[in-house]
Amino acid sequence: MTDTRNLPRDLAWAQQLQHAAGAVGQQHLDLIIDQTGWHKAFTPILKDFNPPLLWCSLLAGTPHEALGDDAPLLLRLDLQDDAHQQWLEDLIEHFAGEPRLLAMLSPAPFDDLARHLRHCLQITWPDGEGLLRFYDPRLIASVDDMLTSEQKTLFHGQTRMWAWLDRDGQPAWLAGQWSPMRRWPEQLPTLHLDRGQVDRFTSSTEAEAATLAFIFQYGPQGHAREALFKQMRAACWQADVLNLLDQRDREGLVQRYVVHGPGFLQKSPWIGRIALWNAGHLKPGQLWIDLPVEPALRPLPAPPAP
Numbered sequence: 001m002t003d004t005r006n007l008p009r010d011l012a013w014a015q016q017l018q019h020a021a022g023a024v025g026q027q028h029l030d031l032i033i034d035q036t037g038w039h040k041a042f043t044p045i046l047k048d049f050n051p052p053l054l055w056c057s058l059l060a061g062t063p064h065e066a067l068g069d070d071a072p073l074l075l076r077l078d079l080q081d082d083a084h085q086q087w088l089e090d091l092i093e094h095f096a097g098e099p100r101l102l103a104m105l106s107p108a109p110f111d112d113l114a115r116h117l118r119h120c121l122q123i124t125w126p127d128g129e130g131l132l133r134f135y136d137p138r139l140i141a142s143v144d145d146m147l148t149s150e151q152k153t154l155f156h157g158q159t160r161m162w163a164w165l166d167r168d169g170q171p172a173w174l175a176g177q178w179s180p181m182r183r184w185p186e187q188l189p190t191l192h193l194d195r196g197q198v199d200r201f202t203s204s205t206e207a208e209a210a211t212l213a214f215i216f217q218y219g220p221q222g223h224a225r226e227a228l229f230k231q232m233r234a235a236c237w238q239a240d241v242l243n244l245l246d247q248r249d250r251e252g253l254v255q256r257y258v259v260h261g262p263g264f265l266q267k268s269p270w271i272g273r274i275a276l277w278n279a280g281h282l283k284p285g286q287l288w289i290d291l292p293v294e295p296a297l298r299p300l301p302a303p304p305a306p
Contacts, residue, residue: 011089011092013092013165013171014085014088014089014092016163016171017029017088017103017163018079018085018088020105020161020163021079021105022079024105024107024160024161026079026105026107027078027079027080028076028077028078028079029076029077029079029088029103029104029105030074030075030076030077030103030104030105030106030110030113031074031075031076031077031088031091031101031102031103031104032058032072032073032074032101032102032103032104032117032135033072033073033075033091033100033101034072034099034100034101034102034135034136034137035069035070035071035072035073035100036070036072036136037070038069038100041069042073043057043069043073046073046075049087050083051078051081051083051084053075053076053077053078053084054075054076054110055073055074055075055076056073056074056114057071057072057073057074058071058072058073058074058114058117058118058121058135059071059072059118059121060118061118062118062121062122063122064121064122064131072121072135074110074113074114074117076110096169097169099136099137099138099164099165099167100137101137101164101165102134102135102136102137102140102162102163102164103162103163103164104159104160104161104162104163104176105159105160105161105163105176106158106159106160106176106178107160107178107180108158108178112158113158116157116158116184116188117158119188119191120132120134120154120155120191121134121135122190122191123190123191123192123193124190124191124192124193125192125193125194125195125197125198126194126195126198132191134155137164137165137166137172138167138208139204139205140162140164140174141172141174142201142204142233143155143201144156144174145200145204146193146197146200146201146204147191147197148197151191152177153177154188154189154191155191156175156176156177156178157176157177157178157179157182157184158176158178159176159177159178160175160176160178161173161174161175161176162174162175162176166225166226167211167225167226167229168224168225168226170226199240200237200240203233203236203237203239203240204233204236206236206250207229207232207233207235207236208229208232210232210235210236210251210254211225211228211229211232214228214232214258215228228258231257231258232254232257232258234257234262235253235254235257235258236250236254238253238257238262238265239253239254242274242277242278244287245284246284246285246287248284248285248288249284249285249287249288252287252288253287253288255293256270256288256291256293259293269291270291273287273288273291274287
């Protein structure tokens with residue numbers, strides 16, 4: 001196994017991806033580039049890349065094709081080719097600090113993988129339809145958490161492993177469910193989310209915004225961003241359980257959850273105020289009035305040394 005302890009972080013992750021591919025006998029690595037809002041389109045670069053590589057827009061041929069240069073791009077790198085290996089390192093370095101790259105280990109033929117991922121991008125819910133932004137590395141774990149076991153089988157079915165850099169720049173991995181014995185129906189079932197799944201996923205996007213706002217307001221203070229996000233997400237889920245719709249109430253719960261930990265709702269004086277809320281004696285926006293917030297925020301535990 002390659003020793004990556006003394007390598008620059010970007011190069012270390014590139015070598016980890018190559019080693020993971022080699023461990024399962026793959027000579028290629030698949031990447032999704034999230035172009036959303038990026039200042040320069042990658043399509044011209046991919047068209048002129050030498051030696052050529054397999055690539056496509058994941059929105060080609062879908063109702064969302066008009067997004068054009070904001071579309072996620074799927075590309076396959078040949079890990080036996082020095083130029084492709086170098087470009088893997090260059091891409092990781094190019095997007096350093098940006099949540100843009102999602103890597104996959106997939107034994108599927110490239111066209112089959114692209115077709116499968118395009119299908120998984122298009123979802124429906126009780127009152128609408130749209131894109132499932134699993135290609136955003138910040139959301140892939142939340143997508144997996146939201147899906148039912150049957151939906152996970154479909155979603156992960158062409159992939160052995162997903163990989164990305166988390167909010168702290170550390171490698172993160174998620175197992176797929178690829179099986180050489182699985183046979184897919186000609187028409188794949190639609191990924192339909194119920195209201196609870198939609199709420200659960202929405203709380204993740206809310207937590208992402210809350211994490212950024214918290215760090216902007218208070219600074220890092222020793223907080224690991226990934227751990228902070230998970231606390232924010234748990235707090236947003238708790239706000240949904242309490243049916244808190246007012247933004248002031250939700251922000252108040254999130255702030256106290258981060259300061260005091262998940263058990264604070266079971267302690268005085270908060271438990272009494274929650275009882276008043278559940279009994280309907282408080283109006284929206286009144287839940288946290290006059291209740292204290294610790295002025296000095298306790299730092300979350302620092303992440304372990306790599």
